[in-house]
Amino acid sequence: MNAFSKIDLGEVTRLTQAGKLTEAMALLQGSKLPGTTNDEPNRASQGQAWRAKRSWPTIDMVAPSSPGGAWTASGYATGPTAGGSAPVGKPLGFPDVSTAMQTFRSRVAKQASFSSLGEDLATRGQAPLPVADGARFEERTYSNSAGSRTYKVFIPSNYTGQALPVVMMLHGCTQNPDDFAAGTRMNELAEKETFLVVYPRQPQSANMQKCWNWFKVEDQRRDGGEPSLIAGIALAVIDEFSADPTRVYVAGLSAGGAAAAIMGATHPDLFAAVGVHSGLACGAANDMPSAFAAMNGGGAIRSRGDGPAVPTIVFHGDSDRTVNLVNGDQVIAQARPETTLATAVTHGEAPGGMAYTRTVQSNDAGQDVLEQWVLHGAGHAWSGGSASGSYTDPCGPNASREMMRFFLAHANAKATTRH
Structure with a gap:
């Protein structure tokens, strides 16, 4: 020992x-x-x-009871567990883990004794993601003055050059395109419903935990940083595949969800709708200390500015101890248009047994512009996902399917392919 x-x-x-x-x-x-004193051991x-x-933010996933089982939300370990592997999780939204661990490792001589704390387990031993016959899952690279990012594109088997919708998927910390695609099963949905899926990859050179830097001011602006890279990737895909520029969408989990909210706020002329799963509003933090405050529920809501409101759908667990539930409310508040909306609230239960509350807000034309799912008992994980990817809760409602339903009901008539 x-x-x-x-x-x-x-x-x-x-x-x-x-x-x-x-x-x-x-x-x-x-x-x-x-x-500490003698009275306080x-x-x-x-x-x-x-x-x-x-109470504090922590990893809120329960380990599988048998090898290959699903990691599930704390206090909600019942329900089906699909095969596959999922890593021992680190909080997907925490921006400081890599920085702090680097500090520790440089100051403690026996770093090998605890080096596994900073490892990225999500890619260890990961097999290539299978695709349907005739479909493709290919890697590309995009560069601009802000840097360079690789990304993967899923092209469904029945793509023949037609103008398809595009869905940008922004992974959480420690994840990668293959892992995120496996967990969300978005490629399977794209093959069935015929749309393109794009997975930008955040490298360790940009963030040691591969988090999108949602908490940095320079990465919350339209004309620079990570937003310019993500938008540039979307435009490159539109050009390469002659995709429909009016039906481009962005979704993400945790740090990726926060990045998706930023994309909606900074590029309303590009994205027709936004999906935020367990994420935060644009501008909720502007540095490391405020990032922790925001994740704990103490972040401020920044004005959306002069840009138009982008239709937004939110999923968030009410037992999420990594990103407080109030952040989902703040995403909705920031995306709310300055018009009167009708509100409808329904309650239900997913096939896996998880209860939820769904709130839909509609405009005068009867179009749903805001949709919020509160997942009762859920932690920090993609709802209804597959255990073959990391940070998923198979017991919840299918977030991928519900997001696509919401997305495809919206088109951006003012979208352009040049920005």
């Missing part, structure tokens, strides 16, 4: 996420937490008993 086996790594993670690097380092070095020694008395 090495020295690190007695360290409460859950408490180290909590302190890291709270920005308390001195205290976290003390635990890693086996020291007493600064500021070292919290690390109390383990789960102490942790249960407090």
Whole structure:
């Protein structure tokens, strides 16, 4: 047994996420937490008993009971579990994990003892994603003054040059295009309903955990940073495949969901609708400390500005301890047009047993422009996804299918292919 086996790594993670690097380092070095007294024993020694008395953002997924089972939301481990592997998760929305772990590794001599904390498990041993006969899943590269990104495009088997809709899918931290495609099953839906799916890849060179940098001001602007790269990829796909420029959509999970909200706010002339799963509103944070505040539910709602409102659909679990549920409300509030909307609320239960509340807001023409799904008992995971990908909850309603239903009801009549 090495020295690190007695360290409460859950408490180290909590302190890291709270920005308390001195205290976290003390635990890693086996020291007493600064500021503790004889009346307040070292919290690390109390383990789960102490942790249960407090609340903070953490990994809220339950490990499968058997090899190959699905990772499920905390407190909701029942329901079907499909085959496949899913990694031990790190919080998809946390921007500081890589930075903090780099700091720790540079300051602690025996870094090999806990190096697995910073590993990207999502790609380990991942097999190529299968596609239907005649379909293609191909990689491309796009570059502009902001940098370069690779991306994968799914082309359905019955594509013959017709002007198809385009769906941009922005993965969460530690994920990649193949992993995200497997978990969301969006390619399977595209093959069935005939549309193009595009998966931009966030490299470790841009963020060590491969998170989209939603919390950086420079990546919340139209004419630079990551928004310009994502928009450029969308335009490149439109050009290459003669796609329909009026039916281009963007969706994402966690950090990718926050990036999707940014794309809707910065490029309303490109995207006809937006899907945000377990994400945050554009401008909810502008640096690392405000990112944690926003994820905890303390973020501010930034004005959408002069751009038109983009129809938006939101999915969020009410037991999500990584990104607080209020962030879903804030995404809806930011996307709300300045007109009177009629509201309809329904309650239901997915085939897997998860209950949900669905709120739809419609304009005077009867068109649904805002749709919000609150998933009861769900954590930080793609609802209704496949366990062959990471961060999915197969028990929930099918977010991919519902997003596509919402998307295809909207077209952007003012869309142009040049920006």
